[in-house]
Amino acid sequence: MLDKLQGGSAGARLRRAIRRNIRRTIRRPRARTGAVAVAIAGGLLLTGCGLAPAASYVPAAGSGSIRPVDGAAGAKLTVTGRNNTEGLILGKMAVLAAKAAGFEVSDLTNVPGSQPTRSLMLAGKADIIWEYTGTAWLSFMAHPSGIPEQDAQWQAVHDEDLGNGLTWGAKAPLNNTYALAVTNETAAKYGLSTLSDIAKLPVDQRTFCVEPEFNSRPDGFGPMLKHYGLDRGSDSGVPERNIGLYDVGAVYSATDKGECTLGEVFATDGRIDALGLTVLTDDKKFFPAYNVAPVFYSKTLAAHPELEGIFAQISPLLTDQTMRNLNLKVDVDGQEPADVAFEWMKEQGFLTGAP
Incomplete structure (x- = not known):
């Protein structure tokens, strides 16, 4: 696919950028719990040293549909968020929205990990974060399985987190869950559009590139195959020889190059497009x-x-495709997350350029 991009210096630069960023492995939208993450969170809160905003820049903006609210002048808010591409873009949107509403905003985005941001919220050291329903339910609240129905999953985390002193706002259509992807050419050749369509493939084409964690998770690869009626390890289903384990960043390029037919992806990753x-x-x-x-x-x-x-104005406009486009601007085009967030919010009319 990369070789099909337009030639010339611009095309070459884009190809190099895509290859560089395919190797990135930090874009993990959901929490991975563990002692290290908890220790980091405890260190942030207990040592008293605080967190210096590492990248607190946002462009100056004027009011759009988001107008200053009564009581905001002089009131302080802290916005937090994680240090992956999507987390930074969403975090900057929250900073810009709170500033447009007239608040004095402390930008505490770019925090390393889900557990530290959660600890900041629970302790009242941060006021706003964009969070994922599945992350809260499975990682923070430690439920053994997720809820596939999106409204039901939102309601469940909303209700449980009220007891933790946190209130969930309106969810976005954006659903950054696990997914499987194929090249556009493969999709057209075999008529693939759903996971059920995998059964259409000849057995020798039912090849998969997955990361080790997804391969072994109880909500991961093996149970997914069973859910779709495909027997893992069977010569008539998905033989073990058809399964390749890759680092998360390498899955995208391996799928693109045809090392496997189907690759595990995150649904809003810019590399998809x-x-x-x-x-x-x-x-x-x-x-x-x-x-x-x-x-x-x-x-x-x-x-x-x-x-x-x-924030209820913003949520409905955040779709999977929108987020892929925004992530691509950072991961492939090299733009700053704050600029990407600002331009998108300006396009939607939430903000204007600085007066």
Whole structure:
């Protein structure tokens, strides 16, 4: 696929950028719990040293549809978020929205990991974060399995987190869950659009590139095959020889180059569009829902209830395709997350350029 990109210096630069960024392995939208993450979180809160905003830049903006609210002048809010591409873009959107509403904003985005940001929210040291429903349910709340139905999963985390002093706002259509993708050419050749369609493939074409964790997770590869009626290890289903284990970043290029027919991806990764991949629809709803939504420290929201309505304007416009486009601008085009967030919010009319 890369060789099909236009030639010339611009095309060459794009190919090099895509190859560089395919090797990135930090874009993990959901939490991976463990002692290290908890220790980091404890260190941030207990040592008293605090977190210096590592990348607090956002462009200056004027008011658009987001207007200053009563009581915001002089009120301080802290926005937090994780240090992956998507987390940075969403975090900058939250910073820009809170500033447009008239608040004095401390930018605490770019935090390493899900557990540290969760700890900041629970302790009231941050007021707003964009969070994923599946991450909260499976990793923070330690439930053994997710809820594929998106509204039900949002309601479940909303209800449980009220007891933790956090309030979930309106969820976005964006669902950054696990997915399987094929090249556009393969999708057209075999008529593939859903995970059920994998059964159409000849056995020798049922080849998969997956990361080790997905390969072994209880909500991962093996159970997914069973859910779709494919016997793992069977010569008539998916033989073990058809399964290759790769680092998460390498899966994209391996799928693109034809080392396997189907590759495990995250549904909003910008490399999906950059490499010309088709995401297969989870038509039998196996994967847990990972919709993103704004989460507020409940005491802050009680003091400034207008915040919920402000973010409710943004959430409906955040779709998988929108986020892929925004992630691509950072991961492939090399733009700054803050600039990407600002330009998108300006296009939607939430903000204007600096007066």
